[in-house]
Amino acid sequence: MRRALFTGIGLLGLAALSACNPWDKIPDDGSAYLEDALWDADVVAASDGVYARLPHARELVRVTPEGNFDVVDLGAFAPRRLLPTPDGAAVLAFTSAPVCDTTDPDIETVEDCWEELGEDFLSDTYALSIVRDGEEDARFDLSVPFNAVQFTADGQTAVAYLDYEAGLDLDIDGVLNLTEVLFIDVASGEAHSVPVGFSADRVLFNADETKAVVLSRSQVVVVNLASGDYETLVTYPLTLDADDTVSPLDAALTPDGRYALITIEGSGDLYILDLEVEAINLVSLESAPSDMVVDSESDRTAIVYSGRPEVDILEHQYFDVETLTLEEPATDVLNVGGVALLHNISSSDRHDLYRLDLTSGELVEMRMENPITRLELSPDKATAVAFMRPEKSSGDNTLEGYYDDNYGVAIVDFWTEDIISLVTESQPVGLAFSEGEIPVALVLLSGQDDLLQLDLGTGTHTEVRLEEPPLDIGSYGDDQFYITHDTAMGMVSFLDPDSGNISVTANFAARNLLGSETPLLLEE
C-alpha cells in the first residue's frame, strides 16, 4: 500500500515539473501597475557603453555590446537625467536622494521615515555625478535640482542650470533659489554658485572661453571664467520697465565672439550685446523670428519667420538686414557653411526647401513631395535626409495621391537639387549617418523590425533585421551605432554598419522588479 502511495506522489511531482515550453502559457490572472517606468529609453552613449536610467529600480546601468550590463553605484542617489560630456568619455548624471529630518539611527529607509515620523520629514537632496568607465568619478552637491549643463569646448568648465523644457517635476522643500547657476571646474571638482537672475536657461561662451554669457529672464549676465572666481563682469538688462518680462528665445555669438545675438519670445526685437564695450543695440525685425543661425564662413546670420515668407540676412559689421522673399514661410534653418537650408516643419502643409547662399544672397527653391518633419545634414554636408509626413490627400488615384497618404524619407542633394523621395511603411523615427566607404543613412521606422540602410548616392537600400521594434538610433564609439527598442524590460542593439552585425543586450531594466525599500541618504 505504501509503495503505491509513494509511486503516486512521485508521478504527481513529475507531472507538475514537466512542461513542453514554459513560455507557451504564462499564467495571467490579473493586472498590475508600475508607478515608474522600468527604464528610460532616452539613453546616453559614452566610449565605454550606453548608459540608461532605471526609474523603477532607482539605478543607473551601463549596457555594453558584449551582452552585459553593470550597475553604477550611486549610493542612495537615483539618476534623474543623463547627459553626455563633450568628449564622449563620460556621462553626467543629475541625481536626487531622499533625506529624513531625524537623527534616529534606526530610520534608514524612506518607508521607516514615513511610518515613524510622517511625510513632512522627508525631502530630497540633489547632486551631479560624473560617471566614467562604469563608476562614479566625481559628485557635486546641488542646492537646486539642476537638470542641464553646458560645457566649454575644451570640456574644462561646465555650467549647470535648470531647463524647464525638460519637463521635470520640481519638489520644493523649503526654499528653492532659481536665480543661480553653478560653475564647475571639472578638473579640480570645485563648484561656484553665481547669481545670474531668474530662470537662467541658456549659456554661451566667447571664442577664447574667457567669458560665459548667461541668459535669464529680462537680463543677460557675463561671467569671467579667466580669473577662477567667476565674478560677474557686467549685467545687461533686456528691459527698463520692471512690469515687462523679456524671455530670450534663441541666442548665438557672432564668429568673432564679440557680439551676442538674442531673439525674444513673441517679439521682433533682436538684441545685440557688445561684450567688449558693454553696449546694447536693438534691431527691429518685421515680426518674431522662429529660428536663426550664425554662419562663420560668410560672417552673416540667417533669420526666418514662421508667419512670414521672408528670410533676413544680417551682416555682423553694421548689423544691416537684407530681406529676401520666399514663396512659403520657413520655420527652421540649417547651416551648411556659407549656405543655409531653409525649411518648414510646422503643421502647415508646406513643401518648399530653400538653399540660400548667405554671401551672394542667391536663393534656390526645391520642392518636396510631402511636408518635412525633420531635416538633417550628412556628416560631409554633401546631402541632407528629410523625414516627411502624410498630408491632406488630393483624393486622386495618382502617384501624387499615393505620396500624400504615406510617410516618406527623402535624400536631398541640395547642391544639384536632386531629390530622391521614398515612401515608407510607417513613420520614420530614428536617423543616423555612417561614414564608411559608402555613406549611408540608417533609418528606423515606427513599429517595424527592420533597420533601413539608405545609400545616400543612389537611394538604394538594404534592410537589417532587428530583434524588436526600435525607438531611436545613435552613434557609439568609432562608427558604431546603438538602437533602443520599444520593449518594457530594456533592450539595446549595437550595430556594426560595415558588417551588418547586430548584438543585443536585453532585460537590464528588470532589475529590482520586485521592489525594495528605498534607502535614505544618511550622514556619515
Added chain:
Amino acid sequence: MHTLMILALSALLPGAEAAESQLDLSFGSQTTNHDGWEIVGDGYAHLDVGARVGVSLGEHLSVLGSYRYGADGNTVYNDEWNEDDTTDAPGDEFKAAFYGHTLSVGPKLSGRINRYFAAYGTAQLSGQLATIRVDADPILDDDATQLQERGFAPGVIGAAGLEANLPFNQRAWTPAVYLEMGYGHTLAMKFDTFGEMNFSGFYTSWGLGVRF
C-alpha cells in the same frame, strides 16, 4: 483564534485509536504583504495544489510530508503617463509570473474527538523553490525579452486543523477531509535580477484523501 486553541488542545487529548497514516490531495494558500507579490501574483495569497502523505509513528504522532505547486501571473502595465495620455515608458506591458514548488515536512500531533472527527496540530519545516518568468513579447515563444530566474528559501509553518472521516468499520482505509489554518513564513527568496521576495502571514490548507 478561539477555535484554533480548542483544536490544538484537543489534539493533545488521548484518542480512542492510534494516529492513522494518510494520503491527501492538498490545496493551500499562503498570504504575503510583500510589494513584489503585486507584480507577479494575484490577490494577497499564493494558491497551490499538491499531495500530502502522513506516516503514523505512534498513538498520537505521525510525520507529514507534502509537495505543492502553484503558478500565478499578471499582465503588468506601466502607470507613467504623459500629457498626451500615452505612456512615457518603453513597451506597453509585459507578463510576469511566479511558479512555486513547496516541500514541507514535520510532525503532526493528533487526537480523536469522536469516531468522525480528529483535531491536530502540526509544525513543519518548508523549502520553497520558485521561478519568476517575465516576458515582454509573449506572442513569440523564443525571443530576447524573456527572462527567468530562480530563488529558494527555507521556512516554517505552524498550523492547527480538524479532519473528518467516515468510521473504518473493518475496512483498511476510509475517506477523509481536512482543514488547517495557521501561520507560514519563509526567508527571502533571492532572485538575481528581480530582487527579493518572501512569504509571511496567514496559512491555510485543505484537502481530501484517505486514512489507513
